Amino acid sequence: MERTNVRDTEQSGPASRRQHAPGSGFSFNAADEERRRGVRRMKATATGLLVFVAVVYILAKWAQNSGMGPWTGYVAAAAEAGMVGAMADWFAVTALFRHPLGLPIPHTAIIPTKKDQLGASLGEFVGENFLSEDVVRRRLRTVALGARLGEWLAEPANADRVTSELSTALRGALTVLRDSDVQAVVGEAITRRADAAEIAPGIGKTLEKVVADGGHRKVVDLVCVRAHDWLVVHSDQVMDAVQGGAPGWTPRFVDKKVGERVYKELLRFVTEMRDMPEHPARGAIDRFLRDFAADLQSDTDTRMRVERLKSEVLGRGEVQDIIASAWSSVRQMIVAAAEDERSELRLRVRAGLLSLGARLSADARLRAKVDGWAEDVAVHVVNTYRREITSLITDTVAGWDADQTTRKIEAHIGRDLQFIRINGTVVGSLVGLLIYTLTHALGA
Structure with a gap:
């Protein structure tokens, strides 16, 4: 029942594993190849289980026709239902990624044919459920940004780290x-x-x-x-x-x-x-x-x-030269102060950060203000750029190559989907056995 995709065979070489179609947006790496090998192993396991129940069915029917006893009917019913469950789940799993047996059956090969619609739906889902004002405000309230920031800045090591990062950023900006x-x-x-x-x-x-x-x-x-x-x-x-x-x-x-x-x-x-x-x-x-x-x-x-x-x-030119040269003096002074860990500039910045951390930890009103500012900024960004954010998802998915996308998704979730086939075989067998038992019990 498992067909090897022609593209999989043609692109299985080491060089092809590092390539991707133009516009696909990603390529296969070593981790993806390892996942694909896991998918193939699980496919072989699920197919092997299907073959096993098929063999059991054949042997059970032969034994039943040979008059070996009523137990053979129970085994044959369980094996038959197991085959039906396995085939049904194989069809469902395969239909996600490609046309079963290569036949253009409607509503199959869902991922490659519905990729753009899935991307649009994903973008809409993210916009409605993650980028709404209520969700953003509720999430930020649970984070308690002001309290966490205060506790973090109150630690001298963290204040030193922020001061160092600000100094580096300032030097970089002045250098550019x-x-x-x-x-x-x-x-x-x-x-x-x-x-x-x-x-x-x-x-x-x-x-x-x-x-x-x-x-x-x-x-x-x-x-x-x-x-x-x-x-x-x-x-x-x-x-x-x-x-x-x-x-x-x-x-x-x-x-x-x-x-x-x-x-x-x-x-x-x-x-x-x-x-x-x-x-x-x-x-x-x-x-x-x-x-x-x-x-x-x-x-x-x-x-x-x-x-x-x-x-x-x-x-006068002399005055203009003095005005213009003032920047060089100011820049050198700022750079020197930013590089010197004991400079007045860095000491004042560090002291200010520690003071801010202490105030945030002790002042509930200040924490509430910081939380409100953070919420307002986040809400403004979400309300202003929601369309751009969701269109990023939609446009990115639309730019992916359909075949590469299918292979990528199958490599990540295909192994778990094979358990559906295995479970379908086992559950089908148990349901078939139950139905056969109830039928004979009621008939008796």
Whole structure:
């Protein structure tokens, strides 16, 4: 009753076992070949049992015709029913994979002829029973993701592992990015943002607050000290500059006296500014800065001048180079911090993960929020991409080669199906024996 498929014979060589039809989506491997050998052994066992009951039937009928006793009828009935059960189950099992005896009997060779319909039904089944919102939410609630995540992150070893993985991912991402592309994007973003935002009012408010708090006085102190020190060191240069600006008709000793006088007065002025916090010149500087801060906020002409100056500064090549090179410095700093296990970045990330794990373990409301977020994300993915997920199943099955699919499925489940034939033979024999017994008992 078992027919050897021509394709099985033609493709039984070692090379063919590693090949598959175009579009089949899979090939046979060593495990599949071992399964097929198991299927063949079980087929031989089931067929051998059928042959055995057939021989028993023949011998029982011969003994019955020879008048060896009534027991021969019981044996013949059991063997006959066993043959019927074996043949019926052989037909049913064979019809799943091919046409029995090669005859195009309707509703046979179900898998190769109904493969696409089976794939569509499988996709629909998965979509309705596994990708529905209720199923996803119910499953995630039983998982208790927030509690499990909290317990897992609370373990220092797990926090270290996550930190290491995040560092590796960060280094990989920074390595993939090209510096030139990122520098161009950063430069354009900074320049565009600076062009779009008016900076004068902001500078004015900041300057106004600095002056009101007296923050500028340290700068004035520093300028006065440096100016005094410079005048002391460069006294000759100052006097020469004053003498050089004098008219040519004045005597040289007069020019020298004037230069010395100017230098002494200038040094006295700077020294008094340095040593007298309430010097009138300091008050003049305070008034100038307050007025300038107000003009930056309210005077249209001043604000326009600042904007023009800003555009000129941003347009300079040196400034653009500084903006572009900022990315290289930032990237090197981040990569170095990610590689160093004791860096502040990694220590803070690790501490944050441990803190999150502890909070999740102790705070029921936070766990509920995390569970809700996980459910919402999963439901969104399912609702948005359900068709794509189910079509992946349908399209994948549709792309499989029918013969290869049949052989693959038969290799995986064929051995168990042969037990149906064996059980059919045994159960058929027992039912036949029971029917024959009841018939004779009722007839007697």
